[in-house]
């Protein structure tokens with residue numbers, strides 16, 4: 001394969017000998033340059049290349065939310081998004097939520113205080129989705145929170161305590 | 176090692192179309208990637224090249240022009256759901272997009288993607304078919320417009336040529352006083368795909384007779400189902416329980432329902448009967464009688 005692969009005047013992203021392209025991601029406020037295959041998902045790349053294990057694979061098909069990443073503040077499934085298409089966007093994982101001295105984000109603290117989890121596999125996804133919810137709807141009711149979070153699944157069934165955590169986090173964020 | 180997957184990121188529609196024309200079936204368009212990633216990873220498709228249209232400017236517009244709501248191909252489901260322009264002009268469109276999957280899928284999935292995917296169990300297609308929407312596409316031979324009812328051809332098959340991309344959808348804004356609803360009936364979980372989805376549009380004369388009635392049924396057959404002859408029977412008649420039941424029965428008779436894990440063909444037929452009736456009832460309730 002030649003270095004330049006141009007079709008109808010459009011040049012494909014250059015690949016190395018292993019079929020990888022070089023991409024730059026903006027993750028938790030830091031620029032990261034990595035080599036990926038075009039079909040590698042953001043979830044795989046965050047976990048395997050960047051060591052960010054907060055996003056997890058549950059279903060792998062967009063239904064559970066364990067892999068949630070905020071893209072420009074909006075929750076998306078990392079398991080459905082090719083990492084190469086996440087270039088140019090601001091990405092946030094659970095690792096990006098703590099403060100400069102390691103203090104927990106108020107939503108994280110609310111989940112701890114209410115024990116809004118059991119095994120905690122789903123927790124990063126719930127916290128990130130709650131963050132987007134409370135940014136969009138700072139006064140979200142319990143029902144609105146339930147509807148927004150309906151696509152996040154918790155195998156342990158911690159839903160009641162999760163909603164308690166989110167409702168308390170809402171008050172904490174208002175200060 | 177198989178040939179590496181190539182990624183093209185054209186910055187104009189013309190460039191994208193030219194790459195598709197040259198590479199033929201070996202190239203796949205990618206927009207929000209929610210369906211494409213799954214197809215690729217489940218090895219249902221194995222393209223040699225991806226043509227991402229995400230860098231093409233001008234495909235993210237939401238506007239009302241000349242009595243039509245215009246949605247660009249790259250507008251996300253969530254943007255349609257929340258758009259004040261959509262909510263004011265044709266609220267049922269915002270409502271239907273808001274009922275899709277979960278918030279993560281709605282943030283990524285696009286208007287062009289749901290059209291081109293032509294999944295029988297998607298929600299927006301039935302609404303577009305009921306509202307007489309038109310799909311604008313562009314290929315090597317230029318632009319053309321396809322009625323939504325002719326765009327969906329079969330399971331995962333559309334009227335698109337391999338070198339054509341969807342550039343937008345136009346929806347005529349119904350006359351004032353029109354009631355339009357979308358009922359999504361799910362059988363498993365709240366954020367599941369529909370077992371049956373019914374879009375109903377009703378406009379009444381001042382005397383309560385039908386000025387306009389349109390019904391499209393989604394997720395029950397290969398493509399959204401609409402029966403113009405049945406609709407025509409209702410025009411000019413008083414919209415009473417008998418007439419509504421006649422239309423609902425006619426739809427239940429005519430839709431060749433399919434079996435899947437969300438419901439058997441028999442069950443779907445009965446649900447078509449129920450939800451067509453309810454869609455007409457609630458569209459009529461939402462319609463204001465003309466003065």
Ligand SMILES: Cc1cc2nc3c(=O)[nH]c(=O)nc-3n(C[C@H](O)[C@H](O)[C@H](O)COP(=O)(O)OP(=O)(O)OC[C@H]3O[C@@H](n4cnc5c(N)ncnc54)[C@H](O)[C@@H]3O)c2cc1C
Nearest residue numbers: 062206207208209210211276285287288291297298341368
């Ligand atoms: C877990 C899950 C649940 C879902 N539930 C629902 C539901 O309940 N209701 C519902 O309606 N939908 C649902 N969907 C979404 C839907 O079926 C598709 O996944 C989505 O609409 C595709 O949009 P996209 O932009 O991500 O398309 P992509 O995945 O990028 O592309 C989909 C297909 O369309 C082609 N394509 C994309 N854009 C264009 C274009 N502009 N021109 C030509 N071809 C194009 C691609 O080549 C590909 O073949 C669900 C999806 C997931 C993952």
Ligand code: FES
Nearest residue numbers: 058059060065079
């Ligand atoms: S792993 Fe992505 S949604 Fe379940």
Ligand code: FES
Nearest residue numbers: 118120154155156
């Ligand atoms: S706490 Fe175990 S999956 Fe939610």
